[in-house]
Amino acid sequence: MEGPAGDRPGAPVLGALRGYRAYARRWVFLLVLSLLSCSNATLWLSFAPVADTIARHFLLSTEQINWLSLVYLVVSIPFGVVAIWALDSVGLRWTTILCAWLNFAGSLLRALPSMVVGIQDPFAFLMGGQSLCALAQSLVISSPAKLAALWFPEHQRAMANTIGMMSNPLGILAANVLSPALVKKEDDITLMMVVYIIPAGLACLLASACLWESVPPTPPSAGAAHSTSESFLDGLKLLARNKAYVILAVCFGGGIGIFSSFSVLLEQVLCVNGYSDEFAGLCGALFIVFGILGALALGLYVDRTKHFTEVVKVGFCLTSVVCVAFALVSQLRGQTAALAAICSLLGFFGFSVAPVAMELAVECTFPVGEGAAVGLVFVLGQAQGALTMVLLTSLAVRRAEPSFSTCRDGQDPLDWQVPALLMAGLSTVFSCCLVLTFHTPYRRLQAEARAGPSIQDQSPVADCAPLLQDCP
Template identity: 55%
Template sequence: MRRLCDDRIWLTFAPVANQSGQYLKVSLEDINWLSLVFMVVAIPLSFGTTWMLDTLGLRITLILGSWLNMLGALLRFLGTLPPARFKLEFPAVMLGQTLGALAQPLIIFTPTKLAALWFPDSQRATANMIASMSNPLGILLANIVSPVIAETSAQIPKLLLAYAVPACITCLLATLGIRSGKPPTPPSAGAETSGSEPFIQGLKLLLKNKPYLILLLCFGSGIAVFTCFSTLLDQILCLKGYSNDFAGLCGALFIVFGIVGAGAVGVYVDKTKKFTEVTKIGLSLSTLSCIAFSVVSLMPHQKVAVAAVCSLFGFFGFSIYPVAMELSVESSYPVGEATSAGLIFVSGQVQSVVYIVLLQTLTKPITESPLSTCGDAVLSWKVPMMVMAGLSSVFTCCFLVFFQTRYRRLEAEEQAAYGTRENNDTTTSYQIVEN
């Protein structure tokens, strides 16, 4: 629930970009920065967050993140009330977004750590999937709630209040309800040695790990493409006459099918341990969906095609996120889970900032667009969409060709289990001889 609230705050304004710009009296580029600030802030903060998770544990990290998230949500709402109205509203909203951005790394790194500490190897991928899917669920709610509540610019304060209330409830539940960061008995050998490598030493090991670096770069690009899609969807579709409600529906389909795909893939990977194969197939199919979206999004009167492509994009893309996070741990063990998975997230955030700024730069103003529902700012997204599809294709091909790895954590757990069996057999034999 905590992560769900954070992602709703992240994308509060993206589905209603035009209304938000009108109310806050800023440009669409400024509205996009309300989402981009999450990526900019997360990049330097992520290193401290990985250290916190691997050193201080889950409980302290989660509670701190909940408080930052609540304060950010409240500040956004209060900044739109008199006397801040017309003077400090955008700075106040941006500051609230920044506090929410500070909270994001404190929670978004936790699924892999949670799965490693609390679940055996036969359940880790599924546990990671369930925890990770709170992220797209938050995006889903933002795509549904924002257009429904903020039909006009005057309803933006009401929208911010609707997001502040759950953040306060979540903070209360986290503060009072989280009693321990790990179970009294480790569920696996990997859980016993979780975070065994010191943080700096872990970073050095990761920088020497070729498979991990390939995953870092290529899957980070995939995260960036999905971030661009979530942030810019409304602005892309409005040019061809698609409404905010339809853009919200496409975002919802993107998430719903992603959750369905993640559920199926998580169970499959837990049974087969085919992390690499599933990631490669999912990344390839999501890239094909990205290419299809870059084409159909530029066509008017194609609601069925646009909705179908968004559904496939989510189904193939979101389904591999928790698997790739588990793969990052498998390829880098014994480095701490928060460190290995966290750097993947950092890579995604860095590339997200670059991609969004690049795509915005490549847009061109259009003087006449009779179908447009974009308001005053009418921009052509043809070139940016082709560039996004091209980047996705390049990094996917690199991953398919160059990525190969051992499953180091599974190997270590098998060796530990084998050693335990040997010791038990030796003890039993000794007792028989004694008798």
């Protein structure tokens, strides 16, 4: 662990003598990280809800528009390992600041084709900006678990992780709502670009001005005092040999891939059967809103009960059922109410377990650093997401345009029946694998139980107990 509390060999002992302490400025760090994650997610999916209009304005194909989102998955695979090392070695503060500047620079670069007249190859600028934002995503996506472990006491970790992680789907929600609302015609694309620059710039300013240190002077828990006690390479070796972690990483990484593909391709799947961009945006919004509500409820629940494994397994099973329902109903016309309900349930059961799964990854791998434990799950998820999206789009065959299609990209609409069924099948396979084979002890909680009372259990007398002779 980087910083005052982690550079000295006697830091854990000193922390125990002082008593664990939670600092109020942890909420400022969480606010900055949440805003940064939210901004990055809006930049990721800002094009997807209005893919047909973007394609027509910049003279791009549907495949090129899909690559503006897919590049997030591709770039983060090799750079994700660097991000893991940065979090556990360079420190949370500098990693967050670098992430904020990459995100802001990317938002500016991708806006140039719509703001500067005469650019010959707009796709190069769009892809360049998205690539910088993709680098930023690799840094920010694993940070909430690290922040929660280093700055928050045991009884607030799951909720802090939930707030930080759910900022990402909140950004996806904003993109699904704002993009269709802002882009009614091609001339509105410039306005959309400028709107998305504002939160990126604000996050960059706050990260540079308000983050002073990577770790608190005194740790909030025994787990924080011993965080990242393994070196980077040794930690990776331990992760590779941890059967429970490998199963969780493969299954949850597959879930990340499925949900990433769902978010990117939702508008294209629905427009074929006569649903408007606005309705696709509404479905994406419901997907995120109910995911956030479910995550907040589960965060409170697991902070009290510590039932990480049970929550994740039940959430996976229910998500698979809803995925099957989406695969069937999305191919029918006039099912707006059913599709809205299905997207709501898909978010409520699927998105909501993400923060709990990340906490579970840290629990089953302690004392490996949180950056490595969570980061590798996301790297694997991005790799699976890229493969899943390429596979789904390759299986979507063109058909004669029916009269009820609302797709406006000037090409024949695609038949998404087989890709939707494949997505449901993959979700079911991952759920069965997780339920049947995943079992793990909670190593971090066990270590904290052996170390002594946590911060929420300590009374003033307990705080003074180690130094009782010095107390008045």
